[in-house]
Every structure is written in C-alpha cells, then in structure tokens.
Amino acid sequence: MSASNFDDHRANDWYESTKREVATDQGVLRYHEAGEGPPLLLLHGSGIGVSGWRNYRHNLEVFATHFRCYILEFPGFGISDTFDGPPMVTAAKSVVLLMEALRIESAAVVGNSMGGVVGAQVAIRYPQRVTKLVTIGGIGPNIFSQNPSEGTRLLQEFADGPSREKLVRWLDCMVYDPAVITEERIEERWDASSDPASQDSLSAMYGSKALAERQYAMRNSEAPPYWSMLHKVQCPTLLTWGRDDRQCPPDMAMIPMRCIPDAELHIFPNCGHWVMIEAKEAFERVTIEFLLR
Template sequence: MDITYENTQREVRTDQGVIRYHEAGDGPPLLLLHGSGIGVSGWRNYRGNLAVFAEHFHCYVIEFPGFGISDPVPGAHPVLAAVDSVIRFMDALGIDNAPLVGNSMGGVVAVNVAVKHPDRISKIISIGGVGTGIFSANPSEGTRLLQEFADSPSREALIRWLNCMVYDPKTVTQDIIDERWDLANNPESQQALKAMYGSESFALQQQFMANSPTPPYWAMLHKVKCPTLLAWGKDDRQCPPDMAMMPLRLIPDSELHIFPKCGHWVMIEAKQAFERVSLEFLRR
C-alpha cells in the first residue's frame, strides 16, 4: 500500500476550526491519536504503522489542535482541546463508534473520551502515558527534559529529549532531529509545549490539581468500560512502566503488554511486535 504524506492528508471543518488528518485503508474505522512532546505530529507518530493497520481498518490519524498543523482552540489547554476534538472529528465524519490507539498523551485523551462518551469508543490501545508514577521519580526524566526545552528551546535540548525517548540511540536519526526541530519552531507548537511543560505552567497545573475538588483523570479510570490494551516499553524514561500498574488495576477490562529493549516510542522501536499484538487485540 502506497502510504505517503501527500496522498493521505485530508482536512475537515468543524465548529471550532479545521482538523487535519491522514486517512488510509478500508474496513471498520480506527482512530490514531498522537502524543505530546517536541515537534510532534500524528503523521510522525504513526507513519510507519499506517500501512499495516490500513490492511484491516479504515484509519484516521488525527492532528490535534494547537500543535502547528490543525487549527488551535484559543484559550484551551492542549489536552482538553484534544479530548473535545476527537468527538468533533467523529461527528464531522459520521463515525458513530470506533477503537482508539493513543500514544502517551494520546492514550490520556483516549481514556478521557471513553469516560465522557462510553458509547462512542469500542476499544483502547494506550501506548504509555496513562496513569501516574508509583515508584519512579515525578516528574520523570523525560518530563524534566521537556521542561528544559519548553523554558529554553534549543537544538541540543531537543536531541537530549529525543535520546531519552528511545532504548536504542540509533533510532534518533538526523532526519528525525531535523523534522522535529522544524515543527518545534512553529509558534503554535511552542505555545502548546509551553502550556503543558513550561516550568511556570507546570507549577500552576500541579497547584491547581492539589486544590481542585475534581479528581485527576487517573482516579476516574474505573469508568473506562471498553477493553483496553496497555502497551509499554520496558525501558520507557518518559513514562516509566510502574505507571501502568494503576490503569491495569483500575480499568476493569484491561491487559498489559511490556515490550523489552524499548523506550517510549513502542510503535517505532517495537514496530512489528506492537503491530502484531495490537491487531490481535483489535480483531479479537
């Protein structure tokens, strides 16, 4: 299957701006949700997996608002804007119900959508991200490096963070560095990163959560009713694998697969194994 950026790129207009996405394949719908981070996009998260999934599903790789590709939602926190955009996207394309694959922040978005709209989500595959640390340091090494970049962007800080994302440093090629740096310089992408990881914003978020009467999202994981696969890299330094214990215990119909010699980017570093496990789960 010929999967290229140009022949899969689409856009749809919603009541809160244009959402851009990539589309490929036939069959039942499957939505793929990207993570946060420096110079991130849905295409960069899933371009290597799209051809395999598209053999079985009608795939939609959503570009979340405010990351430099889809229209931003003014004043909205990137995660909250992303949660809302999934339902807006499904409504705009007439998708009643679908499974979600979410990398890191995309997994957090997926479980939030499933809690708020349980009838719209049939299954979830969360690649890291969901839950909170039990034994590991908080913030994690990866989050501290994101804060460093958000506070003072530089190519060197980008490279330090990229190397933290993977088990094998050879995964971080010059092409990946260049394309990440290019999008990281987009003002919308910088604003989203600063809103999530900048030292000032991060401190305010921590203070808000400590004093908020609303429980954190991970305290609501028991409300996720659909089958959920937690896919984790054993050597994840962004979201260490002890984080998986909370969603594994709280989500009623959940299972965990840990991939050895693999960092945060499971769909990239453990590509074939991840695709095999995911397809078995989705087609079960």
C-alpha cells in the same frame, strides 16, 4: 517493508495521498485517512515537534490493511487549527468533533502517551464512542518513579529555552536504542518545533510556569484526577509499554491495569517511550490481534 525504506520510497506520496481536512465550529481539523474496514482512530502524543503523522506514519500501511484509519492532528500543534483552551481539553474535544463531522458513530482508538490519556477521557465521557482502546505509555500516575519524570524535565528545559542540543537530549530519552535517533529525525523535529503554535502548546503543557501550576492544582484542587475515573472505561483496553520508558516509566501502568475493568498489559523489552516506532512489528502484531479478537 522496513521503516527506512518506507521513508525513502513512500513517505512523501503516502503523506499527500492520505491528507484530509474537515471544518468544525471550533476550526479546521486535519487528519490522514487510509484503508478499509472498521474505523480506527490514531491519536498522537505531546512533545517537541510532534504530529500524528510523525507518530504513526510507519504503522499506517499495516493498520490500513485491516481498518479504516484516521490519524488526527490535535489542535494547537501546528497542523490543525488552534482551539481555545488547554491542549489536553481541546484534544479530547477534537476527537468527538472529528467523529461527528465524519459520521463515525464509534471506533477503536490507539493513543500514544497524551493520546492514550485523551482516548481514555473520551471513553469515560462518551462510552458509546470507543469500542476498544489501546494506549502506548502515558496513562496513569507515577507510583514509584519520580514526578516529573526524566523526560518531562527535559521537555521543561526545552520549553523554557529551545535549543537543538536540548532537543537531542530529549529525543535520546525517548528510546532504548540511540540508533533510532537519526540526523533526519533530529532535523525534522527541530524544524517542526519552530512553528509558533507548536511552541505555544509545548509551553502550555511543559513550561516551568505550566508545570508549577499543574503541581499546585493537583495538591489543592477538589476535582479528582482523570486517572481516578479509569474504572469508568468500559471498553476492552490494551495497555502497551516500553520496559525502558524514561518519559512515562512503566510503574504508571499499575493503576490503569487494576482499575480498568477489562484491561490487559503488554510490556515490550529493550524499548523506550515510542513503542510504535522502536518495537514496530511486535506492537503491530499484538495490537492487531487485540483489535480483531
């Protein structure tokens, strides 16, 4: 079934039938659940109007034929309750809280961009929780490419002064093929970006003040960056990347590929940051083979 047919004929019913929520001592977490088999957590990235559902709705049906899938909505992005603390910290906390609430002792994890970083952080801190890790861009430091990247600079422009035009520029930066950015996708993201919680999370991660504070902290903090701890990721790891990623350029993959003891890298040609969308069938095939291996 093509992504367009999925949108036209099944998305609304699939969305409602898989929607769940669970209370934790930090607040309510919302997620989507489907399929049978070993557990698979799908963690979304950051960005304008993002959600777990928007990241993975086209992949869920395929993954659900092999796994019990859980698409978690991170706190502070307008769907789950907002937790106190920086978005990246609360996201990692929410993964463990969800697993505890649903009595999932361990699971494979697929994480897009920020979700991949979160998955790696959970694997470092709670190695018994993550059986396998699949990342989609995002993980690691910029080695040869500029930092902040083109995509991050566009996010900063939007966070400092949202407009539909700025949204379109950022969306175009996410993909290799501009045809992926339909009017429906633009309107969906624009509508979602108006949520106050979503705006707050975006500003906390990509506003000019937040980026300046992050750059200062990187230069002056005695605490090591997360990517220097990647040697502690003990589970088998598949790093996936779009060759034409302008949000997280593929040179970022070099450190995690070298430092994670059991890591392999797959780069998809003619593909930007949204590998799970733009290289859907190939990404699903490679990922399922890795997870079932």
